[in-house]
Amino acid sequence: MTSAARLLVVDDEANMRTVLTGLLSREGYVVEAAANGRAALEALERSGGNVHAILTDLRMPEMDGMTLLEEIGKRYPGRPVVMLTAHGTVDTAVEAMKVGAFDFVTKPFNADELRAVMAKAVNTARAEMDAVEPMRGGTVDAKGKFGMIGMSKPMQDIYDILEKVADTPTTVLITGESGTGKELVAQALHEHSSRAHRPFIRVNCAAIPQTLIESELFGHEKGAFTGAIASKPGRFELADKGTLFLDEIAEIPTEMQVKLLRAIQESSFERVGGLKTMKVDVRLIAATNRNLQVEVEEGRFREDLFYRLNVIPIHLPPLRERPADIPMLVSHMLERFNDRLKKGVQRLSPEAIAAFRSYAWPGNVREMENVLERLVLFCEGDEISLELLPDELRSGSAALAAGAAANAPRLDRDLTGRVSMKELVRETTAQLEKELIVQALEQTGGNVTRASQLLMISRKSLQNKMKEFNLRDDS
Numbered sequence: 402m403t404s405a406a407r408l409l410v411v412d413d414e415a416n417m418r419t420v421l422t423g424l425l426s427r428e429g430y431v432v433e434a435a436a437n438g439r440a441a442l443e444a445l446e447r448s449g450g451n452v453h454a455i456l457t458d459l460r461m462p463e464m465d466g467m468t469l470l471e472e473i474g475k476r477y478p479g480r481p482v483v484m485l486t487a488h489g490t491v492d493t494a495v496e497a498m499k500v501g502a503f504d505f506v507t508k509p510f511n512a513d514e515l516r517a518v519m520a521k522a523v524n525t526a527r528a529e530m531d532a533v534e535p536m537r538g539g540t541v542d543a544k545g546k547f548g549m550i551g552m553s554k555p556m557q558d559i560y561d562i563l564e565k566v567a568d569t570p571t572t573v574l575i576t577g578e579s580g581t582g583k584e585l586v587a588q589a590l591h592e593h594s595s596r597a598h599r600p601f602i603r604v605n606c607a608a609i610p611q612t613l614i615e616s617e618l619f620g621h622e623k624g625a626f627t628g629a630i631a632s633k634p635g636r637f638e639l640a641d642k643g644t645l646f647l648d649e650i651a652e653i654p655t656e657m658q659v660k661l662l663r664a665i666q667e668s669s670f671e672r673v674g675g676l677k678t679m680k681v682d683v684r685l686i687a688a689t690n691r692n693l694q695v696e697v698e699e700g701r702f703r704e705d706l707f708y709r710l711n712v713i714p715i716h717l718p719p720l721r722e723r724p725a726d727i728p729m730l731v732s733h734m735l736e737r738f739n740d741r742l743k744k745g746v747q748r749l750s751p752e753a754i755a756a757f758r759s760y761a762w763p764g765n766v767r768e769m770e771n772v773l774e775r776l777v778l779f780c781e782g783d784e785i786s787l788e789l790l791p792d793e794l795r796s797g798s799a800a801l802a803a804g805a806a807a808n809a810p811r812l813d814r815d816l817t818g819r820v821s822m823k824e825l826v827r828e829t830t831a832q833l834e835k836e837l838i839v840q841a842l843e844q845t846g847g848n849v850t851r852a853s854q855l856l857m858i859s860r861k862s863l864q865n866k867m868k869e870f871n872l873r874d875d876s
């Protein structure tokens with residue numbers, strides 16, 4: 402299903418290019434090579450930015466690795482850039498990480514380490530290339546605040562909290578369904594704090610193999626484990642004086658949670674294999690799309706860590722709970738996609754906007770961005786009409802759209818028979834509910850708590866529904 406990831410290797414030494422290209426091609430990547438930063442930018446341009454990750458040397462003629470990193474940051478924000486650095490230039494590599502490099506590998510490199518780092522970069526890129534680059538900065542404008550769009554009541558409540566807590570050292574826990582803007586909020590907190598000119602370091606806890614998480618967070622000393630051929634600072638150190646954003650925090654293995662708790666409580670830790678205790682000053686932000694309280698109840702997340710993180714909770718409401726923001730988001734996104742795709746789409750037809758407002762958007766703002774991007778791309782005129790919309794949006798029913806459309810039972814009913822619409826709706830809804838519950842139970846092997854999470858209803862109401870539909874509670 403997923404096609405091979407594309408990599409760009411940048412080094413001025415032809416030998417190095419050959420070795421790296423060979424090694425990474427054998428991993429199944431499609432690899433292109435460039436001899437310096439300028440050539441790399443041209444290659445990126447030619448591919449329309451369709452490269453998952455970049456591996457670049459630091460010192461090169463014409464355009465060096467640092468400049469390339471900065472240019473990529475401007476033109477392709479979020480694209481992981483891994484720096485390749487000679488032993489003597491580790492300081493520069495650390496600097497590079499502070500301005501946004503994804504990671505670095507020292508030369509002469511260890512093939513396993515390089516493979517692992519590039520795999521991690523590609524994972525991160527894959528997760529993010531579906532999304533469009535987040536907007537940064539931006540203070541107040543008519544449509545929203547803190548670089549976010551939306552003036553609905555729930556959004557205004559969020560702006561109020563942001564105003565109060567942005568410039569404090571207090572830990573913030575951001576929750577919300579996938580695609581609701583958690584990362585955007587984390588960035589806003591950083592950018593509106595006095596740490597704004599210091600590093601913002603993000604760790605996607607879900608993308609790091611469990612065995613590497615400790616060294617990723619706390620760094621390691623030379624020889625701490627096979628492959629640790631040089632010592633390396635972790636994300637806590639890199640974020641010193643700045644903000645550390647622990648994304649997908651629920652995915653941290655329980656053993657690591659103890660160490661993390663200590664690091665947070667004492668602002669200190671040791672590198673893997675190191676004896677020296679490091680002290681740092683970081684502002685911590687964590688995010689998750691899971692219900693951490695349930696994770697705690699079920700023993701997957703430490704309660705003490707949960708309370709330590711949950712100092713200021715910010716919950717992002719799903720898009721379906723703030724349909725008033727939809728027209729604003731649409732016009733904002735149309736502008737961006739027109740610009741990017743060189744199109745001139747002016748609006749959605751009234752019917753199309755109505756469909757946008759009644760759809761349940763299980764993937765929230767991100768899903769809407771993806772849908773709109775395709776629509777803008779395929780729209781010939783200046784208006785997007787209802788017919789252009791994907792099926793799940795046109796079918797209109799919010800329940801059907803709630804993510805189950807594909808498998809939901811079809812309603813085969815002769816409407817000429819005498820049956821009131823109300824009754825029909827009630828019956829169909831019940832049928833759909835039952836179907837969704839059965840599916841959720843199947844998917845979770847009959848685990849009611851998990852199924853209720855999946856369906857985003859409380860465990861209690863799921864049990865009531867199961868009773869109503871004669872579904873047995875086996876858990």
Ligand SMILES: Nc1ncnc2c1ncn2[C@@H]1O[C@H](COP(=O)(O)OP(=O)(O)OP(=O)(O)O)[C@@H](O)[C@H]1O
Pocket residue numbers: 532533534535536548549550551577578579580581582583584585586689690766767770
């Ligand atoms: N209020 C908003 N205004 C404008 N854009 C938004 C808003 N909320 C989210 N977005 C955009 O939607 C996309 C998804 O947002 P983001 O990555 O912050 O979501 P998330 O909650 O971190 O999702 P996930 O849980 O999947 O990581 C981004 O491109 C972001 O810019």
Ligand SMILES: [Mg+2]
Pocket residue numbers: 583584648
């Ligand atoms: Mg996110």
